[in-house]
Amino acid sequence: MAIDGKKIIHAVMEGSRIRESKGIIPLFGVYLSVFSVHYYNLLSFDFERRLGPDRKEEAASLLVEAAQECGYATFQGIRNSFEWAELVAPMIETREDQIDGFLAVAVAFGWGQLTMTELVPGEKMVIEADETYEATGFLERFGTAQTGKCYMLRGVAGAFMDLLYGQDYPDGCFTFQAEEPYCRAKGDGHCAFVARKKPSD
Ligand SMILES: [Zn+2]
Numbered sequence: 001m002a003i004d005g006k007k008i009i010h011a012v013m014e015g016s017r018i019r020e021s022k023g024i025i026p027l028f029g030v031y032l033s034v035f036s037v038h039y040y041n042l043l044s045f046d047f048e049r050r051l052g053p054d055r056k057e058e059a060a061s062l063l064v065e066a067a068q069e070c071g072y073a074t075f076q077g078i079r080n081s082f083e084w085a086e087l088v089a090p091m092i093e094t095r096e097d098q099i100d101g102f103l104a105v106a107v108a109f110g111w112g113q114l115t116m117t118e119l120v121p122g123e124k125m126v127i128e129a130d131e132t133y134e135a136t137g138f139l140e141r142f143g144t145a146q147t148g149k150c151y152m153l154r155g156v157a158g159a160f161m162d163l164l165y166g167q168d169y170p171d172g173c174f175t176f177q178a179e180e181p182y183c184r185a186k187g188d189g190h191c192a193f194v195a196r197k198k199p200s201d
Contacts, residue, residue, distance in 0.1 A: 003091050004103035011087050012108035020059075028105065029081025030074050037110075041137035042149060060151060064178070067155025072162050072173045075102055095164060096121060102160050103127070111153060122165045122197070127157050127160070129191040135184040148180030150191050157193035164198075174198065 015027040020134055025032040048059040078084055079098065088101040095106035103114045111132070129150070138149040148154065157178040166172020178195040182188040 003088070003100035004077070005100065005107065007091075008088060008101060008104035009108040011083065012022055012105060014139075015083070016108075019124035027085045028078040030077040032109070035139060037133040040132060040152075041141070045141065045149075056147075060147070064155040065078060065174070066157075067152040068158045068162070068177075069155075069173055071159030072169075073154035075105075075156075075159060075163055076169045078102070078105060098164060099108050099125070099160055106156065111156075114153075115194075118163065124197075125157065125195045127153070127189050127193045127195075129153060129193070130184075132184065132200070135191055138185040144187050145183065145185040147186065148183035148191065149185040150180055150183055150193070154178045154180045154193055157195040161195045161197075 012027065016025050016032065018027070019025055020114065023033055025034070044063055048056065052061040070201055079101070081087075084101070084142055092098060092101065099116055101120065103116060106112075107114055112129040114127055114129050116125060117128050118124065132150045132153055134150040134152060138145055155178070158176045159173070161176035161178075162172045162174065165171070166175035175198060176195045177198050178193045180191060180193055182190060182192040
């Protein structure tokens with residue numbers, strides 16, 4: 001059975017209506033909350049700006065690494081949750097199907113329209129995205145960028161591959177790293193994230 005993304009998106013949307021007293025959404029075994037993308041973008045792009053032009057690459061790496069570590073822990077929680085076992089696991093036939101499950105959850109979280117366009121098991125994955133909030137936010141605030149700006153999704157792409165093909169949790173994080181060769185913030189038609197296995201040291 002192929003992964004029915006719509007079913008997963010619907011379940012997340014329904015489940016996210018439940019809020020604890022502090023606004024936390026207890027869903028898929030992890031704690032979620034509604035968060036302003038404008039605020040997230042403000043923190044992230046101001047962090048980059050304040051580190052200055054000489055440390056641009058360092059700032060980008062730190063933001064991508066933070067997202068990768070967060071994505072790694074979050075989606076490990078998600079795939080071990082009761083909701084995943086009930087809803088997604090019955091649709092999974094191959095290890096690779098997990099990525100479609102992850103992507104459907106990510107779409108429901110509001111991270112963009114995400115599609116996996118290429119997968120070389122254990123080696124490489126390409127995700128294409130429309131309407132990522134980081135690219136939109138950057139364009140609105142600063143205009144056209146020189147480099148890709150979707151640091152969060154770049155980290156998450158690496159995390160998905162870490163979870164599938166890295167060592168068992170928690171030792172597999174940063175087995176892969178992703179680049180963003182195309183980004184709407186640079187004027188490209190869509191964003192693309194290419195995760196590859198990191199050369200071993
Ligand atoms: Zn982008």
